[in-house]
Amino acid sequence: MASISPASDTAAQDAAVALRGVSKHYGALHAVDGVDLDIPRGEIFGLIGHNGAGKSTLFKMMLGLVPATQGSIVVGGAQVGGRDFRAARRHLGYLPENVVLYDNLSGLETLRFFARLKHAPQTQCQAVLERVGLQHAGQRPVREYSKGMRQRLGFAQALLGQPRVLFLDEPTNGLDPQAIRDFYATLRGLQADGVTVIITSHILAELQERVDRLAIMAAGKVQAVGSVQALREQTQMPLCFTIDLAPQDATEACRLLEQATGIAPEVLPTGLRLRCPRSHKMAVLAALAPLGARVQDLKMLEPSLEDVFFGFAD
Amino acid sequence: MELTQIFTIAAKEFRDRMRNRWVLAVALVFTVFSLVIAYFGGAQQGAVGFRSIEFTIASLVSLVIYLIPLIALLLGFDAIVGERERGSLDLLLSLPITRLELLLGKYLGLAAALALSTLAGFGMVAVLLSRQMSWASMYHYFGFMLSSVLLGLAFLSLAVLLSVLARDRTRASGLAIATWFFFVLVFDLLLLGVLVGSGGRFGGESFALLLLLNPADVFRILNVFSLEDVRTLYGLATVVPPAMGSPLKMGGAMLVWIAVPLALAHWRFKP
Numbered sequence: 001m002a003s004i005s006p007a008s009d010t011a012a013q014d015a016a017v018a019l020r021g022v023s024k025h026y027g028a029l030h031a032v033d034g035v036d037l038d039i040p041r042g043e044i045f046g047l048i049g050h051n052g053a054g055k056s057t058l059f060k061m062m063l064g065l066v067p068a069t070q071g072s073i074v075v076g077g078a079q080v081g082g083r084d085f086r087a088a089r090r091h092l093g094y095l096p097e098n099v100v101l102y103d104n105l106s107g108l109e110t111l112r113f114f115a116r117l118k119h120a121p122q123t124q125c126q127a128v129l130e131r132v133g134l135q136h137a138g139q140r141p142v143r144e145y146s147k148g149m150r151q152r153l154g155f156a157q158a159l160l161g162q163p164r165v166l167f168l169d170e171p172t173n174g175l176d177p178q179a180i181r182d183f184y185a186t187l188r189g190l191q192a193d194g195v196t197v198i199i200t201s202h203i204l205a206e207l208q209e210r211v212d213r214l215a216i217m218a219a220g221k222v223q224a225v226g227s228v229q230a231l232r233e234q235t236q237m238p239l240c241f242t243i244d245l246a247p248q249d250a251t252e253a254c255r256l257l258e259q260a261t262g263i264a265p266e267v268l269p270t271g272l273r274l275r276c277p278r279s280h281k282m283a284v285l286a287a288l289a290p291l292g293a294r295v296q297d298l299k300m301l302e303p304s305l306e307d308v309f310f311g312f313a314d
Numbered sequence: 315m316e317l318t319q320i321f322t323i324a325a326k327e328f329r330d331r332m333r334n335r336w337v338l339a340v341a342l343v344f345t346v347f348s349l350v351i352a353y354f355g356g357a358q359q360g361a362v363g364f365r366s367i368e369f370t371i372a373s374l375v376s377l378v379i380y381l382i383p384l385i386a387l388l389l390g391f392d393a394i395v396g397e398r399e400r401g402s403l404d405l406l407l408s409l410p411i412t413r414l415e416l417l418l419g420k421y422l423g424l425a426a427a428l429a430l431s432t433l434a435g436f437g438m439v440a441v442l443l444s445r446q447m448s449w450a451s452m453y454h455y456f457g458f459m460l461s462s463v464l465l466g467l468a469f470l471s472l473a474v475l476l477s478v479l480a481r482d483r484t485r486a487s488g489l490a491i492a493t494w495f496f497f498v499l500v501f502d503l504l505l506l507g508v509l510v511g512s513g514g515r516f517g518g519e520s521f522a523l524l525l526l527l528n529p530a531d532v533f534r535i536l537n538v539f540s541l542e543d544v545r546t547l548y549g550l551a552t553v554v555p556p557a558m559g560s561p562l563k564m565g566g567a568m569l570v571w572i573a574v575p576l577a578l579a580h581w582r583f584k585p
Contacts (some may be wrong), residue, residue, distance in 0.1 A: 001382055047327070060404065063404075063408045064408070065404055065407055065408060086410045086412075087410070089408065089409060089410040090410050091406065093403070094405055095405075095409040096401050096402075096404050096405050097401070099401040099402055099404075099405055100400035100401055100402065101400075101401070101402065102326075102330075102402075104330060104333060104334060105501055113322065113326055116411045117316075117319060117323075117324045117406070117410070117411055118409055118410065119410065167408075221413075
């Protein structure tokens with residue numbers, strides 16, 4: 001076990017999930033290497049990384065499925081692998097990636113089975129079924145479910161036992177856009193009740209707007225942690241302005257922008273495009289002010305989470 | 315250890331086998347085969363019809379020794395590896411349940427299904443033949459049924475061990491067939507080969523103990539030695555020492571065959 005300093009000790013107590021110096025070594029392979037992480041209660045936290053970056057191993061260690069080689073993990077107030085972790089598990093929810101539930105059971109039977117194992121009241125089954133919008137399919141066998149319905153049933157199962165921490169591995173696989181929207185709305189509702197959600201997804205555009213903070217993993221290490229905005233600032237990726245102008249105004253705009261930023265804009269048939277450091281944001285706007293209404297349109301593009309991800313992960 | 319967790323898993327496994335009519339199908343197979351054997355088992359000797367319970371049991375033993383290990387191995391080979399392959403093993407183990415509880419639940423549920431189909435299948439025959447059977451015959455037949463259940467449970471335990479060791483279902487099914495081949499077909503031939511090849515030098519009591527290394531042989535000894543007629547029929551009396559004829563000892567050997575593979579399975583069980 002890694003020693004815990006007094007300062008980080010209080011952080012660990014407040015956090016729904018606290019990792020200190022967590023490593024998992026398979027022989028020479030360091031699947032996870034010295035990870036420190038605090039996830040406060042009620043946060044929606046994203047975990048992203050290439051395949052093999054160590055996300056799944058980290059997930060499995062937090063759930064107590066795989067013992068850590070080194071370090072300590074506290075989840076939902078209990079030391080993972082410790083004596084009271086069994087009781088804490090009643091209030092953890094887990095949706096594994098691509099899980100296949102039991103075809104021969106109905107949706108409701110599936111939930112009853114998991115509720116029994118989790119010591120959750122059987123009355124919760126109907127409630128969570130409604131929460132994921134499967135109330136009309138509860139009696140049907142799972143083998144008749146579509147991919148999206150199966151995924152929703154998997155999510156419903158994770159909601160049994162009023163979880164304090166939810167671990168969701170690629171939860172929106174197979175969901176249509178409306179279902180994805182509903183899914184995140186449900187997460188927001190849970191968050192309001194103080195539930196902590198840890199979520200992985202390969203669809204970065206989907207996470208970008210929906211997580212409070214996220215960690216980028218590569219080669220078994222956490223390369224960066226923070227809100228999407230904080231990570232953008234950390235990477236110092238350029239902003240991209242697209243300015244629509246009549247051709248006769250482009251030359252003047254070009255001159256003004258170059259004066260203000262020292263960077264020559266690219267000329268497009270519809271106007272100009274300028275990539276500049278974030279610090280020049282206001283200078284660009286000020287430089288365009290004299291043109292007034294001659295600027296037909298202005299778009300400012302922040303680097304996407306995908307850009308940020310590749311900035312850190314590669 | 316929480317018994318409710320074991321029971322929840324076991325109840326699901328059992329109900330699955332009831333619902334997909336596995337129990338019914340296997341019971342029917344046992345009933346039909348036993349009746350055919352009871353009535354036509356003596357056909358080679360030129361007689362058709364029920365003869366005696368001893369001959370019926372002797373014929374049934376030969377059938378059961380092939381059939382039950384195969385059925386038990388096929389029933390249990392994907393118990394754990396099946397969950398692993400569909401991704402639900404991690405989910406189960408993330409719940410407040412230990413690996414031992416999961417393993418025991420799986421085993422007990424499948425064991426209940428196998429025991430029920432065995433008892434129902436052969437029990438039906440006992441009911442149909444009850445007029446022709448004396449109390450003593452009934453007693454022997456009951457012993458045969460019980461030992462058949464134990465044989466099934468021993469091979470089911472081996473199957474669960476395979477399902478823990480195998481990396482995927484395909485490998486597990488291959489291992490199950492190989493296990494059946496080894497214990498049911500190859501093992502006795504090997505022993506015989508050693509016996510003949512050594513010119514009888516390795517014979518005697520210690521040699522007979524080697525039979526304990528195969529649950530199918532334990533089953534044979536259990537049934538054959540309880541019946542005077544059959545013992546001479548099989549010519550085993552000269553090979554197997556009388557001490558091994560004790561049903562209690564052989565029953566104990568069977569229990570060891572149930573417990574040890576399960577213990578090994580628990581030891582090797584990793585998520």
